[in-house]
Amino acid sequence: MADQSEVLSAGLVERQRVGQHTEDLLPKRHGVSDALIMLLPPEEDHDLAMARIFSDPVAMGNLEFKMLPNGYTAKDTAARRLDRDERQVKKEQLNYTVVVKKSLVPEHVVTKIDDDEYLPPKRVLIDSGHIDVDEPYLVVGCCGLLNMDAFSRSASVGIILDSRFWRTGISSAALYYSLKFGFNDLKLHRIGIETTEKNTGMRGWTENVLGIHVESIRKESLYLGNGKFVDSWDYAIFDYQWHGRAEARLRSKLRMVG
Numbered sequence: 001m002a003d004q005s006e007v008l009s010a011g012l013v014e015r016q017r018v019g020q021h022t023e024d025l026l027p028k029r030h031g032v033s034d035a036l037i038m039l040l041p042p043e044e045d046h047d048l049a050m051a052r053i054f055s056d057p058v059a060m061g062n063l064e065f066k067m068l069p070n071g072y073t074a075k076d077t078a079a080r081r082l083d084r085d086e087r088q089v090k091k092e093q094l095n096y097t098v099v100v101k102k103s104l105v106p107e108h109v110v111t112k113i114d115d116d117e118y119l120p121p122k123r124v125l126i127d128s129g130h131i132d133v134d135e136p137y138l139v140v141g142c143c144g145l146l147n148m149d150a151f152s153r154s155a156s157v158g159i160i161l162d163s164r165f166w167r168t169g170i171s172s173a174a175l176y177y178s179l180k181f182g183f184n185d186l187k188l189h190r191i192g193i194e195t196t197e198k199n200t201g202m203r204g205w206t207e208n209v210l211g212i213h214v215e216s217i218r219k220e221s222l223y224l225g226n227g228k229f230v231d232s233w234d235y236a237i238f239d240y241q242w243h244g245r246a247e248a249r250l251r252s253k254l255r256m257v258g
Contacts, residue, residue: 025186026091026148027127032177036104036254037170038133039096039177040124042084042142046097047077049117049139058163062199065222065230066160092148094181098141098161098174105138112164113138140165143174145182145191153189155182166201169254172209176250183242193235196222206235209253210246 032039042050053059055071068076084095102118118136141161148155157178161171182188192215195202207213215236220229237246 026088026094028089029126030094030128030181031096031124031126031131032181033131034173034177036100037173038099038101038131038137039143039174040099040131040133041126042081042095042097043124044078044081045119046139047074047081049119050081050097050142051077053139053141053160053162056163059160062196062202063160064224069225091150092146093155094145094148094178096142096144096174096178097139098143098159098170099133099137100140100165100170101133102136102138106165106168109164109168138162140170141174143178145178145186147192153187154191155186155188156192156194157182158194172205172250173254175205176254179237179242179250180247183239183247187239189239190236193237195233195235196230197233199233203233203235209250210235210237210241211249212237212241212246 029041030039031041040046051072051074054067054077060067072080081095084093087093088095099119105113117138119139121135121137122133124131124133141159143157143159145155145157157175159171159174159178161174165171179191182191193202193206195206197203197217203214212235214233216234218232218234221232222230224230
């Protein structure tokens with residue numbers, strides 16, 4: 001019979017093997033180009049737009065625990081981006097900026113956009129090559145995978161979106177590609193979604209589109225400042241749920257074919 005040290009040693013080897021496999025699949029710069037949106041690696045020219053979104057009380061209305069007391073400056077957003085870039089290099093998370101080409105901005109949103117918000121066309125380098133943004137575009141949010149645990153094959157997914165683009169399908173598309181990369185490319189087993197009771201939009205999307213239900217409610221676990229706390233409503237989707245039904249349901253919602 002193996003003694004405890006042999007069991008622990010075997011467990012460590014297995015942890016390193018499984019964890020290294022997942023980590024090897026996580027790129028330093030990744031992107032997605034879709035008919036509706038693009039997901040790009042965060043870059044300096046995104047900082048000003050992201051500062052505006054992070055400072056918008058409507059966009060952040062359900063994410064008060066992530067707000068700064070006086071809002072975000074471009075300098076604050078740059079510091080956040082650099083920290084998250086470092087975490088991606090360490091294989092702890094996957095970061096995207098959500099962007100929309102000018103020609104794809106929904107008609108009812110166009111009049112709400114100032115001309116100086118559009119960024120010029122550019123070529124964006126990613127690990128697998130490049131993505132050409134061939135017309136002016138808008139930064140409309142951020143999303144990605146957080147809290148990566150390579151051995152347990154788990155992570156969480158999150159998104160923050162410009163409130164002008166709510167209910168346009170952009171959030172669903174961004175979350176679809178984040179979940180798809182997590183389950184189909186990184187071979188994750190579990191991806192969590194953290195929200196709050198009053199965020200009925202996210203809770204409804206999670207329950208009605210993904211078809212999953214709240215896993216737990218962590219009482220007063222999110223700090224709002226000024227001595228106030230709010231409960232975290234935690235959901236999780238597993239690989240067998242994603243491949244079994246949820247991916248197809250989300251593709252149907254986005255009217256994807258093939």
